[in-house]
Amino acid sequence: MRQFLTASLVLLLAGCYPQGPDYAEDTDVVYTTYDERYDFKSRETYSMPDKIVTDIKIDDGDTTYEFMADKFAAPIFDKIEENMTALGYDRVDLDASPDLYLTPAAIKSTNYFYSYWYDWWYPYWDWGWYYPPYYSVSSYTTGSLIMTLSDPSQAEDSPINRSQTVWVSAANGLASYSYDISRVTKSIDQSFRQSPYLTTK
Amino acid sequence: MKRLILTLTIAVAVATFCKAQNSYVDVAYSIGFGTGDMGDFIKKASFRGISFDYRYAIQPNIALGFNLGWNTFYEEKGTATYTIDNSSLTGKQYRYSNNAPILATGTYLFSPEEFLCPYAAIGIGTMYSRRNTDMNLYTVEEEGWPFVIQPEVGLRIQAADAVGVLVNVKYLNGFKAGDFDSTQSYFTLNVGLTFH
Numbered sequence: 001m002r003q004f005l006t007a008s009l010v011l012l013l014a015g016c017y018p019q020g021p022d023y024a025e026d027t028d029v030v031y032t033t034y035d036e037r038y039d040f041k042s043r044e045t046y047s048m049p050d051k052i053v054t055d056i057k058i059d060d061g062d063t064t065y066e067f068m069a070d071k072f073a074a075p076i077f078d079k080i081e082e083n084m085t086a087l088g089y090d091r092v093d094l095d096a097s098p099d100l101y102l103t104p105a106a107i108k109s110t111n112y113f114y115s116y117w118y119d120w121w122y123p124y125w126d127w128g129w130y131y132p133p134y135y136s137v138s139s140y141t142t143g144s145l146i147m148t149l150s151d152p153s154q155a156e157d158s159p160i161n162r163s164q165t166v167w168v169s170a171a172n173g174l175a176s177y178s179y180d181i182s183r184v185t186k187s188i189d190q191s192f193r194q195s196p197y198l199t200t201k
Numbered sequence: 202m203k204r205l206i207l208t209l210t211i212a213v214a215v216a217t218f219c220k221a222q223n224s225y226v227d228v229a230y231s232i233g234f235g236t237g238d239m240g241d242f243i244k245k246a247s248f249r250g251i252s253f254d255y256r257y258a259i260q261p262n263i264a265l266g267f268n269l270g271w272n273t274f275y276e277e278k279g280t281a282t283y284t285i286d287n288s289s290l291t292g293k294q295y296r297y298s299n300n301a302p303i304l305a306t307g308t309y310l311f312s313p314e315e316f317l318c319p320y321a322a323i324g325i326g327t328m329y330s331r332r333n334t335d336m337n338l339y340t341v342e343e344e345g346w347p348f349v350i351q352p353e354v355g356l357r358i359q360a361a362d363a364v365g366v367l368v369n370v371k372y373l374n375g376f377k378a379g380d381f382d383s384t385q386s387y388f389t390l391n392v393g394l395t396f397h
Contacts, residue, residue: 019277020295020335027338029292036287142338172337182301194282194289 020179025183027142028173030190038151040198045090046149047098052076054106062109068106071080072181079185080147083192088200100166103151108175141175145184147191149198166200224265225264226255227367228385229393233272242274242332243296249273252371252391256308256322262339264308268351271329274391282307289323301350302328302373316359321327324351328375330385345379357395367395 030036037063067073067152080102081091092098147169154163161194171187231250235243250273256266275294278294304326311319331344355369375385 017273018297021293024295026315029287029290031290033288140338174338190291194291195283 003077024174024176025180028171028183030169030171030194032169032191032195034167034168034195034197035164040166043089043151043198044098044201045096046084046100046102046106047076047091047092047096048080049076049096049101050122052104052106054108075147075181075185076188077195080104083188087192087198089140095167099151099153100151101148101152102165103148103150105146106142107144109144110139112139131175142172143175143185144170146170147188167195169195171175202223210251214387223258223397224255225256225258225395225397227252227256227393227395228392229253229367229369231270231272232390232392233274233300235274236386236388238381239298239385239387240382243298245274245276247272247274247387249275250389252389254306256306258310258313261305261313262310263304266306266308268302268304268306268326270300270302270389272300272387274300290336292336295333297333297335299331300332300375300385301313301372302326302329302351304328304349304351306351306353310357314355318359319355320355320357322353322355324353324371325349328385329374330375330379330381332381343380345377345381345385346377347375347381347385349373349375363396365378365395365397366390367393374382 049068050073051065052068053065054068057064057066057100068076084091084102089100147167148165148168150163150165152163155161158164169191171184175181202381229252231248231252233242233247235247244284249270252268252270254268256264258264274297276296278296280291280293282291282353284290302324304324306322308322310318311321326349326351327346329344329346333343334341351371351373352366353369353371355367358366358368360366371389371391373387373389377383377385
């Protein structure tokens, strides 16, 4: 009897435990970091591709890229350009030797987890009900938009001919079944809002 | 609320098992208010709490016993940006603080035989304190077992022969320990029943 009461008490207390996020967008986060020694003020131009890589496939040594559909990529590029223009940068073609490269990439990742409900209801002689153990597999999918700014002129100073990233933004959130591009464009605005040091003015 | 009443009813039922002569069993609903570092972490009052006391009278007005409790603080922070050095992170935070004190207590009853019995007590012991900061799909967890000193003042109202109503205020002062580099403290207002 006492065990039953104790178990009931634990379950009841667990029942009034506060909840966390209610909606997928409640999990949205935007992370940015930058190279503090880099002088953004003296830069004027940048270049950016017109496609967003979402996946890479390697078949027999051949690498092929998968791109985001234009109807989703277009508002993302528009939003990035709008913010870069507001900071004082001009978008130029790749062959016009821009000061900075801006590369966006989108990543979708699915995580699987296993849960195992073990048989903690040990059968007692006076109140024997037994919960059989069962296993379940669940998954969740998160989407990320990553933007990087790099300075191509820095490659000359690098022994491996690569330029360092001077700014990185990573926006991540739990994917919902209704594809909502406004969550992505909002995260782009936020990335630039929390990076006031990018301004050329 | 229904759940809470049920919880308390069951707790009372459990408590009556421990009943003995010259002893008091207090079961109370506990409302918590974080102070200092805990108050900075979660500003909202906690309405999820329970307090259990057992006091054994070694003299008519002096009792020794123990106190067990549980207070859960929770606050949903709006979207905000947190910056450390050259990195910034924006998002919604869900903050939790769970505290379960385990204390030895000494109680002085000013008028043990009267209808109204004010009392003062001091508790010394430890508590399990765990803090979670949830953001995105991750949680940052900090925990510790601080040393605790808890002064308490209260009033017992002897409503019937063996049952009374209890109101008290406790200040739980937990010293820095574990992952916490400052004191973890909170006030609680407790309202419940006392059996003896």
